[in-house]
Amino acid sequence: MADNTLMPEASQPVSAPTTKRRKSSMAKRNAIAGLLWTAPFTIGFFAFMFVPLFESAFMSFSNVTIDIENHSYVKELIGLKNYDYIWNSDPYYKRQLVESLGNMGLQIIAVLIFSYFVAFLLNQEFKGRALVRAVFFLPVILSSGILVRLDTDNSLLNGIRELIQESNNAASSITGVLEDVLASGNGRISDLMQTIFDLVNSVYDIAIASGIQIIIFLSGLQTIPVSMYEASKMEGCTGWESFWKITFPMTSSLIIVNVVYSIIDFCTRSDNAVMSQVRSTMVQKMDYGQTSAMAWMYFAIIGVIVALVTFIISKWVYYYE
Amino acid sequence: MxxxxxxxxxxxxxxxxxxxxxxxxxxxxxxxxxxxxxxVQPLLNKLSVSFMEERDLYDSTIISVPRHFTTGNYTKVAELIQYKTALFNTFWVSLLSSVLQIISCTMIGYGFARYKFPLKNVLFACVMLTIIVPPQTIMSSLYLHFQFFDFVDFFGIYKLITGKGITQVSLIGNGAAYFMLAATGMALRSGLYIFMLRQYFRGVPKELEEAAYVDGCGKIRTFVQIMLPDARPMLTSVFLFSLVWQWTDNFYGSLFFRKITLLTDNLQSIPEKLMDVRTNTPATTAYGQMMTATGMLMTIAPLLILYVFAQKGFVESLSQTGIKM
Structure with a gap:
């Protein structure tokens, strides 16, 4: 938000030439320190990731033919042809891309609001807080790695869930009637109502999808010093004011993390439409060039979206810089 | 009154x-x-199913309370997935890689948050690239890279030019490759942790460190003694994330830990392993899925116990926050 103009520089310039030299050597030392702190990443990236990433990107510009006898493949550079094909000739790619990005916006806003709200609740003091926090940590476990796949495959448990839902039908019929009344018709308001009802109906999906975001927000809320709230209370700040003046700015840097994470998680999870299309192209057509082109174009689009969103939100984020 | x-x-x-x-x-x-x-409800369903006998599954009057209560499923699954060895291996693998990850990611995140250096933005774009590109994309070339790993020709430059390596060692199988990735902030979702910690450190007032520097505290000591204690809630959540994701991951597991039995290795193949050897008949789908559900519970349970201990990092830090404005 605002620059920290209240705090003067640690050392005021006494005489111009000496401070200038000192400052530049200070900057140099800081630059070296920065490079050293981030050295593990630099080494790791160039030693392990750079070549595989480059190869994969290179593949998207070439025609890959598999040589079965030698257990290898031959790459032949063909320029932008793969990209041209998937953009102009592939019947599904563009449509699925637009559809999946369209769904993303609403889902992410719902997840962010929900997770911020729940994190705020979990940060308050009440009885049984440890237990409730443990329960809200479950989605993090359940939405990770192999467990997701096992869960969606399990028709036995899905059957049980349906049975239980059927026996609960009496309770849910009130909301069903309400939905019929409010969301029927064609006006803009009933469309909005329909969207809201869809969101409410998918609250389980949202709760499962926002497990990580809740924990990130919660840890952000915990790092706010209590003394800040005490000071604001002494000055006569209401809860509402202290939320907008303290809690929200102090957690704003993590809002970016959550937005970016939600976008990337939504786009690259394995049941995303584009990702599954990429996978099926790889399995069915065995055309690695086209597959990599699809994947890399998708990554580029995600990258642009992430950069744009970060740029826009950064304007409202408060840093001590 | x-x-x-x-x-x-x-x-x-x-x-x-x-x-x-x-x-x-x-x-x-x-x-x-x-x-x-x-x-919790889906988990409760699993729990009730895991205590049923097979015939309870086909009885339509039984939904969630088992009529023939048994713990036999647990002992059987434990035998099928080699539970004791797998649990022990998963535990040390996850713990070691999360500790390596947390050390490297905290350092890198701090470096990005606090220092200005040339090409910083380019390097940070590389961090974002590692988050965006899913590991499946580069799986095959990553595998080949570690199959013929070269400690002398570390960056693979010599190989790129001449086409062959100097001293090639296979690092696949025992997990050494994965720990190297973890130590350099390249492992599963490391980019996210770097991003998280960078954002957190950017939000900490600079005056704290400046005061320490003025008092003659070195850069590393300032980081360890001033910055880390306040970051405890963040570090706790990063640690928990990396532990959980490592625990349930089977992508890197099947790629780099071939020789080590992990919990996720056998979870998917439980239904196949249930095949009756004498009559050579496969198990029914429902029975296989019941056993899979039991196996899932056995995988999740240790994580929940760990969480109960680890979440103290969330609670205690509240009273200890040391930023005095």
Missing amino acids: SYWERNRLSHGYLLRKSIRKWSISIFRAVLLFGLCFLI
């Missing part, structure tokens, strides 16, 4: 305040209970 007397003296303010307080906590309790139930 009784409550009502105090209420009268405050012109009804006390009553209004306590009504508000109570209604908020009732609202909160109802909401949280509902959400918790929503999250």
Whole structure:
């Protein structure tokens, strides 16, 4: 938000030439320190990731033919042809891309609001807080790695869930009637109502999808010093004011993390439409060039979206810089 | 003085305040209970199924309470997935890689947050690239890279030019490759942790460090003694994430830990392993899935126990926050 103009520089310039030299050597030392702190990443990236990433990107510009006898493949550079094909000739790619990005916006806003709200609740003091926090940590476990796949495959448990839902039908019929009344018709308001009802109906999906975001927000809320709230209370700040003046700015840097994470998680999870299309192209057509082109174009689009969103939100984020 | 007397003296303010307080906590309790139930219910279904005998599955009068209670499923699954060895291996692998990850990611995140150096933005774009590109994309070339790993020709430059390596060692199988990735901030979702910690450190006032520097504290000591203690909630959540994701991951597991039995290795193949050897008949789908559900519970349970201990990192830090404004 605002620059920290209240705090003067640690050392005021006494005489111009000496401070200038000192400052530049200070900057140099800081630059070296920065490079050293981030050295593990630099080494790791160039030693392990750079070549595989480059190869994969290179593949998207070439025609890959598999040589079965030698257990290898031959790459032949063909320029932008793969990209041209998937953009102009592939019947599904563009449509699925637009559809999946369209769904993303609403889902992410719902997840962010929900997770911020729940994190705020979990940060308050009440009885049984440890237990409730443990329960809200479950989605993090359940939405990770192999467990997701096992869960969606399990028709036995899905059957049980349906049975239980059927026996609960009496309770849910009130909301069903309400939905019929409010969301029927064609006006803009009933469309909005329909969207809201869809969101409410998918609250389980949202709760499962926002497990990580809740924990990130919660840890952000915990790092706010209590003394800040005490000071604001002494000055006569209401809860509402202290939320907008303290809690929200102090957690704003993590809002970016959550937005970016939600976008990337939504786009690259394995049941995303584009990702599954990429996978099926790889399995069915065995055309690695086209597959990599699809994947890399998708990554580029995600990258642009992430950069744009970060740029826009950064304007409202408060840093001590 | 009784409550009502105090209420009268405050012109009804006390009553209004306590009504508000109570209604908020009732609202909160109802909401949280509902959400918790929503999250826990699928797990409860699994739990009830895991105590059933096979014939209970085909009895349509049984939904969630088993009629023939048994713990036999657990012993059988434990035998099938080599539970003891797998649990021990998963435990040390996850713990070691999360510790390596947390050290490297905290350092890198701090470096990005606090220092200005040339090409910083380019390097950070590389961090974002590692988050965006899913590991499946580069799986095959990553595998080949570690199959013929070269400690002398570390960056693979020599190989790129001449086409062959100098001293090639296979690092596949025992996990050494994965720990190298973890130590350099390249492992599963490391980019996210770097991003998280960078954002956190950017939000910490600089005056804290400046005061330490003025007092003659070195850069590393400032980081360890001033910055890390305040970051404990963040570090706890990063640690928990990396532990959980490592625990349930089977992508890197099947790629780099071939020689080590992990929990996720056999979880998917439980139904196939249930095949009756004598009659050579495969198990029914429902039975296989019942056993898979049991296996999932056995995988999740240790994580929950770990969480109960680790979450103290969230709670205690509240009282210890040391930023004095």
